[in-house]
Amino acid sequence: MNPDELFGAPTWFPPLECQRWIRVLSRTWFALMGRPPELLEDDLDAMAAVFGTGVSARTLKARVYKLPAADEETTELPGQVAVLLDGSALITPEGRILLDVLMQLQRTGATEIDTASQLRALSVATNLRVQWQATWMQKQFNSSISPAVLGAAMFLLLNGSVGAERALFLAKDKSFDIRLGMIVQPLIASFSEALGRDQPAQTQGLRGHWAFSQVSRLMGRDVARDTTAEGALMYVRPGRQDHLTREVASRLNRLQDEPRVHVAVLDFVEEYRRRRGPLAALGQMHEDPTSTRRMTETLLGRAGAL
Numbered sequence: 001m002n003p004d005e006l007f008g009a010p011t012w013f014p015p016l017e018c019q020r021w022i023r024v025l026s027r028t029w030f031a032l033m034g035r036p037p038e039l040l041e042d043d044l045d046a047m048a049a050v051f052g053t054g055v056s057a058r059t060l061k062a063r064v065y066k067l068p069a070a071d072e073e074t075t076e077l078p079g080q081v082a083v084l085l086d087g088s089a090l091i092t093p094e095g096r097i098l099l100d101v102l103m104q105l106q107r108t109g110a111t112e113i114d115t116a117s118q119l120r121a122l123s124v125a126t127n128l129r130v131q132w133q134a135t136w137m138q139k140q141f142n143s144s145i146s147p148a149v150l151g152a153a154m155f156l157l158l159n160g161s162v163g164a165e166r167a168l169f170l171a172k173d174k175s176f177d178i179r180l181g182m183i184v185q186p187l188i189a190s191f192s193e194a195l196g197r198d199q200p201a202q203t204q205g206l207r208g209h210w211a212f213s214q215v216s217r218l219m220g221r222d223v224a225r226d227t228t229a230e231g232a233l234m235y236v237r238p239g240r241q242d243h244l245t246r247e248v249a250s251r252l253n254r255l256q257d258e259p260r261v262h263v264a265v266l267d268f269v270e271e272y273r274r275r276r277g278p279l280a281a282l283g284q285m286h287e288d289p290t291s292t293r294r295m296t297e298t299l300l301g302r303a304g305a306l
């Protein structure tokens with residue numbers, strides 16, 4: 001830490017200079033948020049919509065395009081305090097924190113930002129970035145998963161597709177893939193529709209079906225998809241069956257419609273059993289009735305209790 005600077009700004013502020021910085025930063029803040037500064041904590045929370053991890057380029061550009069052109073005073077602000085984008089000055093979270101420090105300086109009549117104030121400001125900035133990053137990371141794991149993808153996970157569990165040896169084979173061979181798709185796709189579509197969602201778009205086969213592509217991406221700790229020369233092997237990772245079942249149950253519970261969920265799950269199991277013969281003819285049926293019963297009980301019990 002440079003004791004003579006805070007976010008690129010000096011730490012020595014005579015009263016008139018302090019007043020000028022407050023005016024410029026307040027104006028830059030108002031340009032972005034459309035209101036005067038309020039409580040620091042609330043203002044920083046509001047800035048997540050612009051600076052938070054995962055904000056899209058479209059959102060950022062929309063905010064920048066509404067800003068006025070930067071004038072001489074705003075262009076002279078340190079880069080940590082205001083970023084110049086497309087001819088406009090975008091105040092940063094560090095800029096809003098500095099504004100708070102300067103307003104405190106003005107209230108007390110002090111002319112220098114002391115070390116304790118610097119450390120507090122740096123801590124607020126660091127913790128804010130960590131918080132935004134952690135929130136984004138949590139969102140990646142807790143974001144909603146569509147019923148079709150949950151149906152794909154349930155199919156792998158119900159079918160006994162556990163481990164590479166019993167994996168669901170998504171073949172490059174179009175004839176095989178189409179035959180498998182004709183068996184499995186209607187099952188996934190009916191499950192999605194039973195939960196009040198649109199049926200997912202049908203493909204000619206299963207290998208390119210988006211639900212089976214997404215399930216290994218969104219539930220990758222439990223579901224694997226291994227590429228081979230002949231296609232892909234999709235399976236529940238050994239030892240992860242119970243965790244995946246609980247995760248599916250938890251997701252279904254979020255729909256907050258226990259009767260609908262129960263009907264959808266029971267219909268899914270019943271319809272799967274009607275399709276065991278065609279699956280076995282393709283060498284793709286590995287169901288264990290005991291595992292099916294345990295999975296069904298978990299889904300039905302947890303759907304209303306989690």
